[in-house]
Amino acid sequence: MTTGDGVAVRAEQVSRHYEMGAAVIRAVDEVTLEIRAGEFVALLGSSGSGKSTLLNLMAGLDRPTGGAIFANGRNLSGLSSLELARYRSRTVGMVFQSFNLLPRMTLEENVELPLRLAEVDRGERGARVQEALERVRLEKRLTHRPSELSGGEQQRAALARALVNRPTILFADEPTGNLDSATGESIMLLLKEIQQKLGMTIVMVTHERPLAERFADRIAALADGKLLTDGVKS
Amino acid sequence: MKAGDLGELALRNLREAVLRNSLTTLGVAVGVASLVAMLSLGVGLQELATRRLSNSGLFDTVIVTARRNMQGMRRPAANPVPAKPERALDEDARSEFARLPNVLEVYPQMRFPTEVRYNGNPYSTIVAGVPDSARGNGSYDGIQGSFFSGPNAEEAILQIEFAKDLSEQTATLIGKELVVRYAERQALAPENGVGNGSGANASDGAGGFSIVPREKKLRIVGIVETEPAAGFGGFGSGRLLIPLEVASTLRAAQVNDLREAVRATTGKPAYASLTVRAKSPAQVEAIETAIKSMGFGTFSLLDATRNLRLFFTIFDLLLAIFGSLALAVATLGIINTLVMAILERRREIGILKALGAADRDVKQLFFVEAGVMGLFGGVLGVGFGWFIGRALTWGTNIYLHRQNLPSAHVFSVPWWLVLGAIVFAVGVSLAAGLYPATRAARLNPVEALRYE
Ligand SMILES: Nc1ncnc2c1ncn2[C@@H]1O[C@H](COP(=O)(O)OP(=O)(O)OP(=O)(O)O)[C@@H](O)[C@H]1O
Numbered sequence: 001m002t003t004g005d006g007v008a009v010r011a012e013q014v015s016r017h018y019e020m021g022a023a024v025i026r027a028v029d030e031v032t033l034e035i036r037a038g039e040f041v042a043l044l045g046s047s048g049s050g051k052s053t054l055l056n057l058m059a060g061l062d063r064p065t066g067g068a069i070f071a072n073g074r075n076l077s078g079l080s081s082l083e084l085a086r087y088r089s090r091t092v093g094m095v096f097q098s099f100n101l102l103p104r105m106t107l108e109e110n111v112e113l114p115l116r117l118a119e120v121d122r123g124e125r126g127a128r129v130q131e132a133l134e135r136v137r138l139e140k141r142l143t144h145r146p147s148e149l150s151g152g153e154q155q156r157a158a159l160a161r162a163l164v165n166r167p168t169i170l171f172a173d174e175p176t177g178n179l180d181s182a183t184g185e186s187i188m189l190l191l192k193e194i195q196q197k198l199g200m201t202i203v204m205v206t207h208e209r210p211l212a213e214r215f216a217d218r219i220a221a222l223a224d225g226k227l228l229t230d231g232v233k234s
Numbered sequence: 235m236k237a238g239d240l241g242e243l244a245l246r247n248l249r250e251a252v253l254r255n256s257l258t259t260l261g262v263a264v265g266v267a268s269l270v271a272m273l274s275l276g277v278g279l280q281e282l283a284t285r286r287l288s289n290s291g292l293f294d295t296v297i298v299t300a301r302r303n304m305q306g307m308r309r310p311a312a313n314p315v316p317a318k319p320e321r322a323l324d325e326d327a328r329s330e331f332a333r334l335p336n337v338l339e340v341y342p343q344m345r346f347p348t349e350v351r352y353n354g355n356p357y358s359t360i361v362a363g364v365p366d367s368a369r370g371n372g373s374y375d376g377i378q379g380s381f382f383s384g385p386n387a388e389e390a391i392l393q394i395e396f397a398k399d400l401s402e403q404t405a406t407l408i409g410k411e412l413v414v415r416y417a418e419r420q421a422l423a424p425e426n427g428v429g430n431g432s433g434a435n436a437s438d439g440a441g442g443f444s445i446v447p448r449e450k451k452l453r454i455v456g457i458v459e460t461e462p463a464a465g466f467g468g469f470g471s472g473r474l475l476i477p478l479e480v481a482s483t484l485r486a487a488q489v490n491d492l493r494e495a496v497r498a499t500t501g502k503p504a505y506a507s508l509t510v511r512a513k514s515p516a517q518v519e520a521i522e523t524a525i526k527s528m529g530f531g532t533f534s535l536l537d538a539t540r541n542l543r544l545f546f547t548i549f550d551l552l553l554a555i556f557g558s559l560a561l562a563v564a565t566l567g568i569i570n571t572l573v574m575a576i577l578e579r580r581r582e583i584g585i586l587k588a589l590g591a592a593d594r595d596v597k598q599l600f601f602v603e604a605g606v607m608g609l610f611g612g613v614l615g616v617g618f619g620w621f622i623g624r625a626l627t628w629g630t631n632i633y634l635h636r637q638n639l640p641s642a643h644v645f646s647v648p649w650w651l652v653l654g655a656i657v658f659a660v661g662v663s664l665a666a667g668l669y670p671a672t673r674a675a676r677l678n679p680v681e682a683l684r685y686e
C-alpha cells in the first residue's frame with residue numbers, strides 16, 4: 001500500500017511539464033508530498049511556482065506527466081476520465097480565488113449543481129443544499145444570485161457548493177485572494193471550523209505566509225515547481 | 235447526469251442566449267418548412283394525379299371477360315394462370331367479384347346506339363350507362379347543370395358536342411326533354427311487365443329474343459365538356475349519358491348481345507364483359523390476380539400505374555433534396571451557434587468539470603441543447619410548411635378560378651410527413667451538435683478556469 005492509514009492524498013515524484021516548442025516548462029517537478037487525513041496543509045509559494053498546478057493534479061482536474069498521485073489508495077493515473085470525474089464529484093471539493101459561481105443561477109441552484117452531477121435523488125437535494133448553506137451561514141440567501149452577494153458571501157456560497165457532496169478532501173486555490181483581509185480572515189476561520197467539525201482534510205494554496213502560519217497545520221513551500229520545505233510549522 | 239437534470243440545464247442554457255438560440259431555431263424551422271412544403275407539394279400533386287387518373291377509370295379498373303374472349307389479346311404468358319374450368323361471366327360471377335376485398339363496384343358495360351328525337355328532329359348517337367358512383371369522382375366537376383338526381387332517375391347528361399348538335403344555345407337545353415328511341419331485346423317466351431325490370435336481368439330466359447323498337451322520355455339535367463371516360467373497355471364514346479340502372483332497364487340490344495346469345499351454354503344470360511373498379515389503383519393487382527384464379531380473363535393498365543408510382547418516387551426525391559438544402563444551411567447555423575456557445579461558456583464548462591462533470595455529461599448537455607433546438611425548429615417548421623402549403627393552394631386556386639378551371643388540392647401534409655419532418659429535424663440537429671459537443675467535452679478544465 002502506498003497510502004497507509006490516515007493518508008488522504010499522496011504525491012510521489014509528481015511532475016507536470018509543459019512543452020512549448022523546444023522549451024520545457026516544469027510547472028511541477030518531481031514533488032513528493034503526503035497529506036494526512038484531517039490535516040490542514042498550506043501550499044505556499046510565489047506566483048508561478050506551481051502551486052495551482054500541483055493542487056489541480058491532486059484534485060484530479062489535471063493529469064501528471066510523470067510520477068503518481070494516490071488518493072484513497074488508488075492511483076489517479078490509472079483511472080479513466082469517467083472515474084476521475086467521479087473522484088472529483090464524490091471525494092473532492094474545490095474552491096477558487098474567483099469564486100466561480102454560475103452568475104445566472106441562484107445560490108440554491110449553484111449549490112445544487114454538484115448534486116445533479118453526482119445523480120443524487122431529487123428528494124434528497126433540498127435538505128443537502130440547506131445543510132451546506134447553513135454551514136456557511138447563507139441559508140437566508142437561497143434565491144439570491146451571486147451578483148447580489150458580497151465577495152465574502154460569494155466565497156462562502158462557493159464553499160457550500162464544494163461541501164454539498166460531502167467530500168473528504170477540500171482543495172482551495174487562494175480562497176482569500178480576492179477579498180480584503182478582514183473578510184479573508186472570516187473565510188479562513190470558516191475553513192478551520194469545517195476542518196475541526198467535519199474532520200475535513202484541507203489543502204489550501206496561498207502566497208501569504210502569515211495566513212498560512214496562522215491557520216495551517218503544515219506548510220509545504222514551492223519554488224519553480226520544486227518542493228522546498230515540507231514540515232509542521234514551528 | 236440524469237435525463238431530467240440534463241433537460242433542465244439545457245433549457246436554461248438555451249434561455250440564457252435567447253435571441254441567438256431563437257434565431258438558430260428559426261433557421262431550423264425555415265429549413266424544415268421548405269422541406270415540408272416541397273414534399274407536401276410532391277405528395278399533393280401525386281394525390282391529385284392519382285385521383286384524376288382513378289377518376290378517369292383507367293387505372294383503377296379491371297376489365298373481366300370470359301377467359302376465351304381475351305385469348306387473342308393476352309400478353310404471352312406474362313402471368314401464367316393455373317388452368318381452371320372455364321366459367322360463364324354471369325350474375326353469380328358478378329356478385330362474387332363484388333365481394334372481393336377492396337372492390338368498389340362491378341358493373342357491365344352499357345353502350346348502345348340509339349336515335350334521339352329532340353324538337354322533332356332525329357339524331358343518332360351512342361348512349362352510355364353511367365354508374366351512380368361516378369357522381370363524386372371529379373369527372374363531372376366541370377358539369378353545367380347537375381349530375382343525375384338518383385341512380386334510377388330518367389335523366390340525361392349530354393356531351394357538349396352532341397349538345398351543340400341539338401341547340402346553339404346549349405345552356406337552354408337543361409331542363410328540356412328528349413326522346414330516346416331504342417331497340418328492345420325481348421325474350422321469345424311471353425313475358426309481362428315489359429320495361430319495368432330493375433336492372434339485373436338474370437331471370438331472363440336466354441333461349442332467344444326478338445328486337446322491338448321502343449321510346450323513352452328523358453329530362454336533360456347536365457352538359458359536360460369532355461366525355462368522362464368510362465374505362466378503356468368501352469367501344470366508342472357515349473355522347474348521351476344516362477344512369478346505368480336506367481340503361482340496363484332499357485334492355486337495349488347491345489353490340490355484344492348477338493355474340494353472347496350464340497355462345498350461351500349454361501342457359502343463363504352472360505355478360506360480354508364486366509368492369510370491376512378497385513378502391514385505388516394500388517389494389518388493382520391483387521384483384522386482378524384473384525379474378526384470374528377464378529377462371530376469367532382480365533385486363534388492366536397495371537404497368538402504367540407502376541410507372542406513375544416510380545415517376546412520383548423520383549419526383550418526391552428531387553423535391554426532398556431541394557427542400558433539404560435549406561435544412562443543410564440551418565445545420566450550419568446550429569453548429570455555429572453551439573461553437574460560439576463553447577467559446578462563451580468555456581469557464582462554465584471548466585466549473586462543471588471541477589464540480590465533477592464527466593466529459594460525457596458536457597457532451598450530452600450540448601447534444602440535448604442541439605436536440606431541443608431541432609425539436610422546436612421541427613415543430614415550428616411543420617407549422618410554417620403547412621402555412622406555405624395553404625397559401626400555395628389558395629394562390630393556385632385563385633389562378634385556376636380565373637382560368638375557369640375547377641379548384642384543386644395541390645398540397646397535402648400527411649401525418650407521416652409531420653412526424654417524419656420533426657424526427658428528421660431532431661436527427662439533423664443532433665448530427666450538427668456532434669462536433670460542438672465533442673469539442674466542449676474535450677475542453678481542458680484547467681485551461682478553461684485559468685483565465686478570467
Ligand atoms: N498550459 C500551460 N502552458 C504552459 N505553461 C503553463 C501552463 N500552465 C501553467 N504554466 C506555467 O506553469 C507555471 C506554474 O503555474 P501555476 O499556475 O501553477 O502557478 P501558481 O503558483 O499557481 O501561480 P499564481 O500564484 O500566480 O497563481 C507557471 O510558470 C506557468 O506559466
Ligand SMILES: [Mg+2]
Pocket residue numbers: 051052053173
Ligand atoms: Mg495559482
